[in-house]
Each structure stands twice: as structure tokens, then as C-alpha cells.
Amino acid sequence: MTIVLRNARRLARHATLSYVTLAAAYVLLIFILPPSHTTMRLYHMTSLQYKTVLLLVSIPSLIVWLAAFMGYIRLRLYADSVSESEDGRHFSRLASGAAWLAWSLPVTALLILVLNGFANRWPAWHPASIIVGNYAVLLPVLIAFTMIGGAARSLLQSAQVRISLSATRLIMFFFAAAGVLYCYLVFRNLDLSSLGASQNPFFLPVWLLVVTLIVPYIYAWLVGVLAAYEITLFSNNAGGLLYRRALRLLAVGLVAVIAGSIALQYIGGVHPGASYLVLDGRLLAVTIFRLISGAGFLLLARGADKLKRIEEV
Amino acid sequence: MAQPANSLYDQVVKVTDVYLGPAAERFIARQVENHLHKPPQRLSQSDLLSLIDWIRVVVSLITDDSDIVEEYVDELRKLAVNKKPQKGQQGS
Numbered sequence: 001m002t003i004v005l006r007n008a009r010r011l012a013r014h015a016t017l018s019y020v021t022l023a024a025a026y027v028l029l030i031f032i033l034p035p036s037h038t039t040m041r042l043y044h045m046t047s048l049q050y051k052t053v054l055l056l057v058s059i060p061s062l063i064v065w066l067a068a069f070m071g072y073i074r075l076r077l078y079a080d081s082v083s084e085s086e087d088g089r090h091f092s093r094l095a096s097g098a099a100w101l102a103w104s105l106p107v108t109a110l111l112i113l114v115l116n117g118f119a120n121r122w123p124a125w126h127p128a129s130i131i132v133g134n135y136a137v138l139l140p141v142l143i144a145f146t147m148i149g150g151a152a153r154s155l156l157q158s159a160q161v162r163i164s165l166s167a168t169r170l171i172m173f174f175f176a177a178a179g180v181l182y183c184y185l186v187f188r189n190l191d192l193s194s195l196g197a198s199q200n201p202f203f204l205p206v207w208l209l210v211v212t213l214i215v216p217y218i219y220a221w222l223v224g225v226l227a228a229y230e231i232t233l234f235s236n237n238a239g240g241l242l243y244r245r246a247l248r249l250l251a252v253g254l255v256a257v258i259a260g261s262i263a264l265q266y267i268g269g270v271h272p273g274a275s276y277l278v279l280d281g282r283l284l285a286v287t288i289f290r291l292i293s294g295a296g297f298l299l300l301a302r303g304a305d306k307l308k309r310i311e312e313v
Numbered sequence: 314m315a316q317p318a319n320s321l322y323d324q325v326v327k328v329t330d331v332y333l334g335p336a337a338e339r340f341i342a343r344q345v346e347n348h349l350h351k352p353p354q355r356l357s358q359s360d361l362l363s364l365i366d367w368i369r370v371v372v373s374l375i376t377d378d379s380d381i382v383e384e385y386v387d388e389l390r391k392l393a394v395n396k397k398p399q400k401g402q403q404g405s
Binding site: 082085086087238239240241242243244245306307309310311313 | 332333336337340372375376
């Protein structure tokens, strides 16, 4: 018990320190990196005004990072508390997936901020910053959703619950519709007269864009949607009134995290962002879904806390 | 330690399972070890009322829903009523 408590304290301290460091680095970089002259011209801003606005629009993200770190730490602590049980390793995998999602938020944001800074100083970097940024967002999501999906499937199997045929069909129908709509909306931005043309917001040849971004994203979303459904099913079928209540909270949080994450990636593909700050509807939509994802992490933290309490008292 | 099927410990876990699901066995084992200072398998009728008192306190820390706490405690009490301690019984 003492070792678990010591590990918990160490983990919490490490996460807090990491969050503070990453958030401080982000704020510092906003003021150090060169501003976007395009944005400054567009909104008639001075350099200081630009940086202040960038900081203000980044505040929701900073809050969401904190929520994400809280969520994954609490889930990890719960997973550690049941590590010797049958479901322990599945919860551990779930916590690892949540950790990938949580860490990917500040790490990719920092990377994109730096890349955009380079692009602002040297415009020839602009395509490279967009390309690297797109892959940097995709990779952790793929890993996280795969881990969460595997954990959700294992939990469901351990509870001996199976997805019904009608539910599978419904998921497939909505997923196919959303996937086709996504492809249609993305392809509207592309020059489809040549598969090798890279004069598009992604700065990639169409064939490469399809193979390395669109298909992996659609795959990741399917895994994410299935994981969300399976974890909901698992929580609804779990035994124990109090245990189920806590688990449902965790499941609802995870569903919100996955839904928010997918929505952000969907917007990123359908309406690719520029490498400079634009104050438009896209920014508003991105902020809303980011906050939904953050709320999901908070619910996840609360659910994991309640589950851990059952194991502690 | 092997224990007879449907021992008092099993029955307490079974009742607890309705409220704590997969955490039930760990929960009861912890209460018996921490509060009654004995191995869970050696839970006896004479320990039951004391265990129920502890469980009431501890479950109140998990939930604010007093109805559920009372319902759970009532279910446990039925075990105490149904099985009066027998002479010389030391649990399993």
C-alpha cells in the first residue's frame, strides 16, 4: 500500500511538473517566435497584439491539457490499484492510450507552434510545416486509439458481452456515411485532375495524401468509434450498482474524449488550417470541440477517482 | 486456503457483488483483514455484525446515496439473521 501511495505521489508530481513545463514553454514560445505577418496585416495588429491574441486563443488549449493530464493520471492510478485483478492489464492499456492522447495535445501543439514560427520567418518552410504538422497529429492518435480500442475489446470479452448485429450494422452505416462525406469534403480542396498534383492545402500529391493521411485517419476513427461503443457497452453491463455508476462516468468521459478528438481531426481535414492565426468560425469550432474533449478528460478523471476509491477504502 | 463452497465469506461477497461488482471480493477481503485483523477465509458469524458496522462506514465514503448504503447493510444483516452463530463455530 505504501509503495502504491509513493508511486501515486511520484506520478502526480511528474505529471504536474511536465504540464507546467510544457505550458510554460508554449507561452514562452508564443512571445519568442516570429509573428505571422499575414495575420498582422489581415487584422492590422502590431507584433505584441498578435502575440497577445495568440496567447488568449491558446488559453482553452492550456486548460484542456491540464484536464487531459489529470484524466490520464487518475486512470493510471486506478489501473495500478487493480493491477493484480483480471481486468487490471486492460485498464492499464486503457490508461496508456489515454496517456498518448493527453501527451499528444501539448507535444503536437508545441511542434506546430515552432514549425509555424519557422514558416513565419522563412515562408519557404510553409509547406514543410503543414506536412510535418499533419503527420504529427495523426501518429499519436493512431497509437492511442489502437491501444484504447484493444483495451475496450478485452474488457468487453472479459465481461463476456458481445456487440449485437444491429449495433454493428448501425455503426457501419453511420461510419460509412461520415467517411464518404469526409472524403468528399477533403477532395473538394484538391486538384483531382492529376494524382501527383500537390497544389493543395496539404502540400502532398493526392495519392500520398489518400494513402498516408486519409486512410489512416478513417481507420483510426473506426477504431475510436468502436472503442467508444465497446467501453459504453462494458460499463452498461458491468455488475455492481456503485461500480457501474463510477465506470459509466469513466466511459462517458472516454466517449467525449474520443468524439472531441475525432471532430478536431475531421475539421482539420475538411477545413485545413493555415500556418498562421485566423480568427474565424473554424477557430471557434476547434475551441468548442477541444473543450468537449477536455470535459471528457475531467469526467474520465472523476470516474477513475470513484473507482479507485472503491479499491482504497 | 481452501474453503467450503458457500461459506459465510462467499455469501458476504455475493451480497456485495450486487453493489461493487468485480471489486466485491477485494473489498470484503480488505475489510476483514484491515478491520477484523484476520484472513478473509476465517470470517465467522461472530464477526458479521462488527463487519457490517465497518462496511456501513466505509461504503458511506464511496457514495452519498444513503438509500443504497442502507439497502446493502440490510442485505448483509439478513445473513446474520439467517445463520445464528453455532456453538464453537470458528468460521470455515
